[in-house]
Amino acid sequence: MSAVLRAGVLGWPVSHSLSPRLHGHWLSQYNIDGSYEAVAVQPEDLAGALSGLADEGFRGVNLTVPHKQAALALVDKIDDAAQRIGAINTIVVEAGARLAGSNTDAFGFIENLRDHVPDQVANGWSGRPVAVLGAGGAARAVCTALLDCGVAEIRLVNRTAQRAASLVDTLPGMDRCAKIYTWVDGPDALADAGLLVNTTVLGMTGQAPLDLDLTRLPDDATVHDIVYAPLETDLLARARQRGNPTVDGLGMLLHQARPGFRAWFGVDPVVDDGLRRAVLAGL
């Protein structure tokens, strides 16, 4: 039997995933005798794939579209973040072939911001409101992290008000600090904000542009787009041109991968320029 430590990502489709490139870079950087594979798994085969992980020698896997929600019912335990976000992106095979599911997206989001604006993360944006565009799965992860930072007010801007209301109702702690805006009154949500985060697909390569008037956004507000293709979205370009500090989305992708790598391969890896370059080459 091979001694190679085995991990991977399950998705359908999975060929677009940057995770093999990301983990592959760390495996060679730390000289670890391990593998990280892209495994194409159709939705109807997810249960079988997960139950077979231990027998196939996997230490664990990442999950990507469309498996993140379905996996909740297929693992033996779920961490607090996965419970709150309602999705799993990382699985660790534990003793007795038990599967531990977690969600590292909130961690990745805040660790990336900590790299760029550590003081703002530490003081929870000093009581200033934070504006979040979108109310899907990514917004749930972002809001989970912001709640844990102790932000005073989260302004959720979403096309479909009902979806934003559902996020507020189902994410513990959101009701005490959330205000809901539609896309029409979205520009008002930016007044006095200390942070603006885009979690929608708008501005991504092949999607419609993000058309939001930034006039009311304070000049010192940090603007963060979790979209990383393109690396500088139109939102970030406009924010940079008006003098706002900007943070692109690649760092969130890189940081969310750290807990899985550490659990499977025993090293807490660093996110540095070499990793950024290696992953960017796959875009």
Ligand code: ATR
């Ligand atoms: P994810 O899990 O990546 O967050 P998602 O759950 O499909 O993806 O959420 C996508 C987000 O982008 C939603 O907030 C969606 O708004 P709706 O809730 O109104 O659907 C937003 N979005 C997608 N296309 C949009 C568009 N053309 N205009 C405005 N918002 C859009």
